[in-house]
Amino acid sequence: MKRAFITGITGQDGSYLAELLLGKGYEVHGLVRRSSSMNRGRIDHLHTDQTLHLHYGDLTDGVGLVNLIRDIRPDEVYNLGAQSHVKVSFEMPDYTASTNSIGTLNLLEAIRAAGLDCRFYQASTSEMFGSTPPPQNEESKFHPRSPYGASKLQAHWVTVNYREAYGLYAVSGILFNHESPRRGENFVTRKITKAVAAISAGIQDHVELGNLEAIRDWGYAPEYVEGMWRMLQVDEPGDYVLATGVGHTVRDFCEAAFAHADLDWRDYVQHNDSFERPSEVDALIGDASRAAEVLDWRAQTTALDLARLMVDADRKDVDRLLHSD
Template identity: 70%
Template structure:
């Protein structure tokens, strides 16, 4: 029989790539999505509506991480071999404006899922999406032994989810792993995240639809990788004989300014002509540098990143240029001045 997996947050960037990966490996995939008055399945429509995909290979359920009873019932019904918890309020800047919501969904939501696994009695393996934001102000390079010092409500909530996973592993023998993923991007990244905000603006500026791009701190150092590669690391963690925690990163440092330069260079533009500073995009407490050491993942999972930030910027810009071209050929688009 094929393996069965549950993915929370399946409509997000990582969830969509992970669903593709698992379907390609023959899994039956069950995706959890919040009930909404509008559809939010754009990232998975190409596989959910694919006429060549058997109807029961990908099933969507309206279920929320705030509803522990619904989680128990779903797990008992599906009895998955693997569970990937990717659901969260994942925007760091937004977490300062909505700390209670972020804590409930990103932190307590993970605890509800852990408790649902325990209460349902289903023997499954859990992947918990942890984050480099947990390290916060701890100097790089950061690895699995680096102390946490989060600098945002999002980072604090992820620390709660991380230690809860460890606790359920130690207290109940749950096969739970933490993937401490550093920044990973793609053309499917949400438009409010800085990388996608940049690449989308590059496409619009080149087309004459936007004059300026407003950003906050350009000196922040990040370790940017390619999301489709990172979801493979998630899967590999659950194939090991013993549960453990892993950093997933490129090990390459780049500032927001470096990403800007690479993105604008893709279309032969000088970023300094178009970028303006706006203090509203700065965080109340900044994380200066996140650079991961993924030596453990290389050694035990045989995983390493191949796409670096400059190639990533090119991939995203070229995708946004194509998308904008398609939009312009079909209908009018808004002009930002």
């Protein structure tokens, strides 16, 4: 039985990855932060699986990571833990850098210190490209436009360095935006689809958004975690872009989401300057040709289909809430 260690297991990607690996017969260990309230809703349905084990810890605690890696001795490590909200990174740059950059270094050093022969996956991001014009691929120039993008770029290069300096099987998945009904509610796609569900049920009258003209390449998270796993199954480590190859504006996503509930988005969307970034990333559209060639991976779900899928899920949640009594 292969053994995997996942940081960020309670997040969107971590929960889908845990499902995938458990389904493939892995023993899965996950890192969770200690807090006064439980935040494990995305993995609650997995708790009965006897091959899932959760451990308290934090990426900023290097000693704790050394002990965990030494004790668990995983075959595969997936570093998905991060402060991943771009707007928040402008407000909390120190915390973002500590978690995303130093946290990755701590984890890589824990693997090296344990003398572990394992395979390591680093969750890189399209935000590292920033102002570089699309389409962006593995050879495109990096120019991050936020503390989040910069912190992830450092983590990306540290991963490359450990691969080259120590011979570690270490890969970076440069994933473009990927969403699902498990997406955090403060991310724009989920904010939109939750608003559609609430407005169509008559319990909300509008939603406030920032830049509607930003172009993103949105895919479906369960497909992207399959790509993560595939990156660790090939003989030689490398870095891969995962993307659909098609860009849409936030306005396009709004229109599709509201239309799916027979609503005109223009009647309900209001602009709020406070949701604008200090420095914007205008367009991210990925070229995943290398992943298609080497990993036989291709995105299947389009952004507009994704909007409809997420609206359906959020409308079911609202209906369940309204009829729970």
